[in-house]
Amino acid sequence: MPVSWIASCVIALAVVGYIIGRMRAVSQAGGDTRRLHSRTNYYGWNVALFTAIPALVLILIWQFVQPPLVLQSALGKVPEAASAEVSNQSLFVSDVLRTANSLDRAISRKVLTADEVTGLTLENKDALAKMTAAQLPLATSVNATVLTAAQDYVATSRMGNTILGIAALVLGLGGFAFAYLRINPAFRARNVVESFVKGMLIASASIAIFTTLGIVLSMLFESGNFFSQYPWQDFFFGTTWSPKFGGGSQLGILPLVWGTLYISFIALAVAVPIGLFAAIYMSEYASPRLRSVAKPLIEILAGIPTIVYGLFALITVGPMLRDYFAQPLGLGNSGSSVMTAGLVMGIMLIPFVSSLSDDIINAVPQSLRDGALGLGSTPSETVRKVVLPAALPGIVGAILLAASRAIGETMIVVMGAGAAAKLDLNPFEAMTTITVKIVSQLTGDTDFAAPETLVAFALGLTLFVVTLGLNIVALYVVRKYREQYE
Structure with missing residues (x-):
């Protein structure tokens, strides 16, 4: 399941939670909204936020964590003999990612089925011709090792997206049920929603801080790798x-x-x-x-x-x-x-x-x-x-x-x-x-x-x-x- 579909399902569930949350608040008050601590909109937003935010945060974290883990898993299954023949590791990784992207798009466009992609070989001219006709060619320097790693990358990524979809929906439904069952006339929905919004504002304000920290740490780490290979005296005081x-x-x-x-x-x-x-x-x-x-x-x-x-x-x-x-x-x-x-x-x-x-x-x-x-x-x-x-x-x-x-x-x-x-x-x-x-x-x-x-x-x-x-x-x-x- 594509990540966009998962996010759309979570947002749709949050919209439903907003409507049902308002209805339950009115029902709990016996139709007299004056008995409620907060306005009915706050009860709806309470359910919607608890439904959407945890699931969307999980999707966001997954998007950052999954690709490097999947790539590491795919490269780890490459035989050592084939890996030793690779002269440029960065070019090899680029070819794997380009090939995996073509294979994944071939499945999404229904040019090939998932089983056909899994069993694809460089000798299968019919399948390769279908991909070329759909403007989904493989990387120019693809070989059997690259193709195998790309196939494993696609299979693991699609399985990870399936797990993500299930986990996000379960988390969204759990937040929905938790917020829905808490609704009663004495529940301080406005306070909860405002605290939620305050937390989101703090998180947004922290993005700039963590981005700056990440930039500095990345430069420090890579600069450390450089100075471990090249003398710092020659770098800072060299004239050539x-x-x-x-x-x-x-x-x-x-x-x-x-x-x-x-x-x-x-x-x-x-x-x-x-x-x-x-x-x-x-x-x-x-x-x-x-x-x-x-x-x-x-x-x-x-x-x-x-x-x-x-x-x-x-x-x-x-x-x-x-x-x-x-x-x-x-x-x-x-x-x-x-x-x-x-x-x-x-x-x-x-x-x-x-x-x-x-x-x-x-x-x-x-x-x-x-x-x-x-x-x-x-x-x-x-x-x-x-x-x-x-x-x-x-x-x-x-x-x-x-x-x-x-x-x-x-x-x-x-x-x-x-x-x-x-x-x-x-x-x-x-x-x-x-x-x-x-x-x-x-x-x-x-x-x-x-x-x-x-x-x-x-x-x-x-x-x-x-x-x-x-x-x-x-x-x-x-x-x-x-x-x-x-």
Whole structure:
């Protein structure tokens, strides 16, 4: 039974429980709802929640737990001799999953029966032709070992879904009966429902915390695997980035850190002054009519996809900088450079700084402006000495957001700055960033046990630490200046 059908049955049972719960509450009160502690809707929701929530939680947990267990079981039944012949374990697992997906869909579409899938062999041309005609071909590199593992995966998964359906329905019916039998005029249904909802809200709020914890732990675990194979001294202090699958790699992070900081610095040098001056003008000097037109036009920049900015850098900005600056000054002959990516990224970041700073400046109390003007300050002195210091914590937050966006950008760097990892002060030379190399190391058919792949997690952890440091600095600035203006 598909999981969607199981969930639909549970939800339908909960709807029935809502209706029957209300009817029983009215019946227990002898038709006089004034005798009930809570409104009739709460009695219905009490039954519906006890019916649906435990069963749906079981389905959700099952969806996360079942696939790895089933895969481990299928791979565990592969003969050792056949397993030893597999040169790339990750490719083998991918072929098994692709083949299993095709077989499962063949059963669901009734192209083949479950018995035919179980007895399928590579010599059965008729069954394979049926699957090909239904656009359900097996993996391109399928062999007898892959097919056997995929068949076991499908059989175990379908059996697991059957067990899940029975368990979910039993749990739903148990919750239904438990909640239904508790209904009486004195039962505090409203309190129970509100506690249930409060628990759901707490669980929802905890998702962000556990997601962050999971991301950090996964990076720490995989980074630990990497550093067990590659010296941390060579990683953090190495000046050469030259990954080579098969051995002999030099994975020094310093060229990537330099490229990331260099490009981000140029981007912020463009975005922060322009964005901040635009925010000051729109909030303090522009007329309402001009502001209503200018601000939406600036914010349009935030809605442009980064790939479009990358094309703009590749086709327009890069050649222009090369022809008018780099070549005449003898600084380079390439259109891909740090300056190209930094300028285009700075344009992209202008609305982040401008819009947020504008909202923050407008939030400064008008009484501060009136007091400064009343003491004889000019409008420009009021902005410099009163409005900007009062809005500084928020402006720092806007700049931090722009910095985080710049550090994490990938497409503009790929198309505007190239992929060369090197240490150089020339802004018209091609360089790259940490995010670009994370993508390149995880792209294609890679061996996830090799240090050349695991280095992506070490790079991600380094990027996380840098961003965390920026947040700590910004928090310090915000707290220091907020106390003066509250």
